[in-house]
Amino acid sequence: MTPSAQVSAVIELLLNIQNQRHAPADATANRFFRQRRYIGGGDRRYVSAQIWEILRHYRKLQWWLKRVGSPINPRMMVSTFLVLSGQSVKEVSKLFSGEKYAPLPLKQNEELYLLSLEGKSFFSKEMPNAVKFEVPDWLYPLLEEQYADSIETELTALLEPAHLDLRVNTLKGDDRSTIKEKLKLEGIISTEMQFSPWGLRVEGRQSITSTNLFKEGDIEIQDEGSQLIALMTGATSQMRVLDFCAGAGGKTMAMAMMMQNKGHIIASDVSEVRLGAAQRRLRRAGAFNVETHQFVEGAKWIKRRIKSFDRVLVDAPCSGTGTWRRNPDARLKFRQIDLAELIAKQADILRSAATMVKEGGRLIYATCSLLQQENQYQIEQFLENHPDFHLVPPDTAEGLLPKEFTQHPTFQLTPAQYKTDGFFCAVLERKVSKVELS
Structure with a gap:
């Protein structure tokens, strides 16, 4: 897929997630990709990564769009995400070219909204804490009462992507160190967990379910x-x-x-x-x-x-x-x-x-x-x-x-x-x- 086609897929998937709000986003994403077998593995990883980052910044994106008077829709949320991530409006406009598989060109008012956000980051000092930390307004006071001085540390960590954790299944005979070496042979680097005696932690996004170790039951995905x-x-x-x-x-x-x-x-x-x-x-x-x-x-x-x-x-x-x-x-x-x-x-x-x-x-x-x-x-x-x-x-x-x-x-x-x-x-x-x- 071209970069423009990838952006189109991100917009379409975000719309699907919004329209199916009672379904978990990962289930909606899985269905989306099953119905589009032509999207290759690398493109799926890119689209998924972008969607999950947008969901991590969802309230902040809405806050910025309201602030500049823009309509809030998947198209503007994705383009705003790209601008706040560091791309210039000129670069974003090239992605919205209107060519085959690309999003329709940005309208003049859409460009003006984005220009007013150029050079800004996701965070603003004027942003309410509930928006900054992506929690519902009603919930923030409960969390603040519970965590007091450590609330910023706790909620900041909750915004970060999670690790991929594995549990070694000793019923199959191999111990943790043996499985760690076998994973390495399949190109997956892991480290032993600090607390669980069976745990291995993998950095980055890895296709664990396609490994022989997973298929044979030697490992399970478990936090x-x-x-x-x-x-x-x-x-x-x-x-x-x-x-x-x-x-x-x-x-x-x-x-x-x-x-x-x-x-x-x-x-x-x-x-x-x-x-x-x-x-x-x-x-x-x-x-x-x-x-x-x-x-x-x-x-x-x-x-x-x-x-x-x-x-x-x-x-x-x-x-x-x-x-x-x-x-x-x-x-x-x-x-x-x-x-x-x-x-x-x-x-x-x-x-x-x-x-x-x-x-x-x-x-x-x-x-x-x-x-x-x-x-x-x-x-x-x-x-x-x-x-x-x-x-x-x-x-x-x-x-x-x-x-x-x-x-x-x-x-x-x-x-x-x-x-x-x-x-x-x-x-x-x-x-x-x-x-x-x-």
Whole structure:
């Protein structure tokens, strides 16, 4: 594709994302490229990279366009992005040539809008902080109250692109150092993670899913924070484990690996589609100690297993604020009513999951959220209503987790502090009933 054709594709894809606002941007982008097989790999990478950068600067682009009185549409957002990225209006005009596959030429008023932005950057001192950090106006005061003096550091890190994190699947036999060398042979350079004993971090955009190691199940794509959540369960080969909100099974697979394919795991989710994806991933990973069940209130499998699990993991549905580096479009859709609904849903899920934990067993609550309303406050409310549970440090096998994660019953990861996605985790234990002796 010519540079002009690439710009046309960026504009068209941005329009599709705006028109399908209820769908995740990555799903819209995947559909866009599937319908345009003629777009080669290099062009796809360019268009995707531009779109994701535009989504990271979305509110700022809108702010500048409003400031100069311009209409806000994909065409002006893309051209403004190019100008604020350092291109001159003259260079942008050449891309908007109107020739085959190129965007229509810039109109006189469009050129005037862009000329007034030439030489400026994405940021302005007059820009409200909520715009500067790309968060909803209603959410910024909550974050400011929570993070106080460190808010700029935290929210700046949340604007940066995320790393590509991998988990080595030891069920296949190879350890981390061996897989690192095998990746190198496939042209992929990785470094060992600081916290996860299974983790490798890859710089830049790499096509991991096309590697033999991925196809054979030797590696999985999984953020380091997510790997740490699995470790916090302390799951061992003698245990019965319930992954209550298993989704597509990322943490289920990690726990199966921890249990060396022994013991028993049930992966449950309300979505049959997600469980189908989990089953395919589990087969590829060689995890055979897992059965899957769709969660339906009152189902027989639930009634038969009340108070029977050593570990129950609740990876609760949440705002996903901790993953905004990967999903910058999500921050644009997050509403105050969404947070209220999520908090109520999380409380319901915790109550249901707690009934499955046996005496002396543990309930591990996790979110990929940065918000204390979904995290610390949620746990405080649960403990107030469930005096038979109490917070305890994890009992993960010695050496698997750094001390800073084993000495406390909760942790909050943020991109700024740990270079991971934002995750919260709390470990709770059901107390053993005292037996009265007559």
